[in-house]
Amino acid sequence: MLTTMSMKNAYLLSVLDDLKAKSAHEPEFLQAVEEVLESLEPVVEADPRYEQQNVIGRMVEPERIVMFRVPWVDDSGKVQVNRGYRVQFNSAIGPYKGGLRFHPTVNLSVVKFLGFEQILKNSLTTLPMGGGKGGSDFDPKGKSDAEVMRFCQSFMTELQRHIGPDTDVPAGDIGVGAREIGFLFGQYKKIRDEFTGVLTGKGLSYGGSLARTEATGFGLCYFADAQLRDNGQSFQGKKVVISGSGNVAIYANQKCTQLGGKVIAMSDSNGYIVDEKGIDYKVIQEIKEVKRARIKTYLDYVPSAKYVEGCSGIWTVPCDIAMPCATQNEIGETAADTLIANGCIGVFEGANMPSTPGAIAAYQAAGILFAPAKASNAGGVATSGLEMSQNSERLSWTFEEVDAKLKGIMEGIYAACAAAAERYGMKGNIQAGANIAGFLKVADAMLWQGI
Numbered sequence: 001m002l003t004t005m006s007m008k009n010a011y012l013l014s015v016l017d018d019l020k021a022k023s024a025h026e027p028e029f030l031q032a033v034e035e036v037l038e039s040l041e042p043v044v045e046a047d048p049r050y051e052q053q054n055v056i057g058r059m060v061e062p063e064r065i066v067m068f069r070v071p072w073v074d075d076s077g078k079v080q081v082n083r084g085y086r087v088q089f090n091s092a093i094g095p096y097k098g099g100l101r102f103h104p105t106v107n108l109s110v111v112k113f114l115g116f117e118q119i120l121k122n123s124l125t126t127l128p129m130g131g132g133k134g135g136s137d138f139d140p141k142g143k144s145d146a147e148v149m150r151f152c153q154s155f156m157t158e159l160q161r162h163i164g165p166d167t168d169v170p171a172g173d174i175g176v177g178a179r180e181i182g183f184l185f186g187q188y189k190k191i192r193d194e195f196t197g198v199l200t201g202k203g204l205s206y207g208g209s210l211a212r213t214e215a216t217g218f219g220l221c222y223f224a225d226a227q228l229r230d231n232g233q234s235f236q237g238k239k240v241v242i243s244g245s246g247n248v249a250i251y252a253n254q255k256c257t258q259l260g261g262k263v264i265a266m267s268d269s270n271g272y273i274v275d276e277k278g279i280d281y282k283v284i285q286e287i288k289e290v291k292r293a294r295i296k297t298y299l300d301y302v303p304s305a306k307y308v309e310g311c312s313g314i315w316t317v318p319c320d321i322a323m324p325c326a327t328q329n330e331i332g333e334t335a336a337d338t339l340i341a342n343g344c345i346g347v348f349e350g351a352n353m354p355s356t357p358g359a360i361a362a363y364q365a366a367g368i369l370f371a372p373a374k375a376s377n378a379g380g381v382a383t384s385g386l387e388m389s390q391n392s393e394r395l396s397w398t399f400e401e402v403d404a405k406l407k408g409i410m411e412g413i414y415a416a417c418a419a420a421a422e423r424y425g426m427k428g429n430i431q432a433g434a435n436i437a438g439f440l441k442v443a444d445a446m447l448w449q450g451i
């Protein structure tokens with residue numbers, strides 16, 4: 001798993017060793033932490049306070065973790081049990097904020113890696129949000145709306161004790177979209193008897209923000225566009241491959257098509273489609289958001305397209321730009337090598353931690369552009385922050401207003417990452433820049449607040 005070990009700083013090594021001993025069974029979490037600590041070496045060496053105050057040791061330990069039983073009754077009357085999680089990782093710069101993931105692969109390691117990434121991502125948005133994440137191993141796929149509702153009600157019956165608009169504000173992630181957020185909000189309101197912005201990603205009729213649905217995909221493309229332009233490139237005429245066909249992937253397709261790119265492949269966990277004429281995001285929206293069907297049914301709309309069983313082969317489709325928007329570790333070293341050999345000029349991450357350490361090392365060795373998730377997919381949570389602001393002032397802004405703020409935030413994040421990388425002698429390394437810029441604000445707040 002950990003292939004790029006080059007860290008020499010004794011303090012950082014001791015924090016990592018300690019964590020590896022304590023969290024040996026949490027590979028995704030260790031992977032996320034190690035990737036960050038490597039970038040922080042010059043920062044820790046430049047300022048002794050981080051070691052003196054053990055800021056890093058404190059930052060890798062969640063402030064609180066809640067794990068709970070989620071019992072619910074299925075349509076046949078059988079009692080089912082799932083496991084629920086909320087990791088409240090860091091509240092130095094604001095209330096815990098981060099999504100809920102409902103997927104059979106969810107476990108403590110996955111929720112902790114996502115929560116850890118969220119701390120630095122939220123810091124990069126410049127908005128006052130701490131880091132948190134939660135979810136369950138419940139699989140909404142194949143369940144009836146009534147089953148999903150009963151599950152969400154049971155999940156919130158416990159979660160409501162631990163969250164609140166000034167404490168912890170969950171949102172969506174894999175398997176948690178408008179339907180789930182609606183049921184979760186309804187149950188929170190029923191139990192607590194309060195109508196507040198305790199969740200984001202809400203429906204427009206009950207406090208949601210315009211452009212939140214589009215925000216992660218749009219934000220990814222605004223970030224990629226800024227990075228491409230800074231390197232004398234653009235989306236114009238580029239062939240783009242986007243993995244996944246969920247919330248992030250659909251709106252990444254819409255925006256990068258608007259910016260002149262052509263999306264030629266998309267996927268779900270069963271397989272991928274290739275359409276050299278360009279995939280219309282509205283068809284994917286209909287398949288996924290309306291019909292909740294498999295991507296294979298794209299062939300019913302566009303018979304000339306090709307469907308290939310198995311999702312990992314999507315990275316063998318030759319493209320100029322790759323946007324992984326499905327899940328963690330979906331691009332390994334071999335897939336990265338294939339992308340590079342096929343002439344790919346940049347990988348822009350929409351999913352959280354979609355590239356393995358080996359894949360990142362391959363991008364760096366080849367000198368292609370790389371946008372790390374915690375910077376490039378921050379548009380979703382940034383717009384959640386804007387939803388919180390609108391809820392607090394009990395007003396709602398227009399689509400254009402929110403979208404313009406999102407674009408400004410994403411361009412600002414790119415500039416902050418580029419500046420931090422340059423300041424610490426790693427010009428052009430947006431990965432290191434994201435980790436450093438995100439870290440500095442949280443660390444400063446932690447220093448001010450004492451232990």
Ligand code: NDP
Pocket residue numbers: 105172173174175176177216243244245246247248249267268269270311325326327328350351352377378380381
């Ligand atoms: P969705 O549930 O809407 O869509 C997920 C997509 O990824 C589906 O096409 C799904 O296929 C595919 N997928 C999920 N797990 C796997 C897997 N193990 N292997 C292959 N394909 C898989 O989720 P989102 O679009 O919201 O999230 C996608 C990624 O973006 C995640 O990494 C998430 O953490 C990240 N993200 C999401 C944000 C948001 O605002 N929603 C914000 C920032 C990051 P299938 O339907 O077959 O399961």
Ligand code: 2IT
Pocket residue numbers: 097098099100121169170171172173200352377378380381382384
């Ligand atoms: O990974 C993420 O940033 C999200 N799933 C969005 C979190 C949020 O609070 O909007």
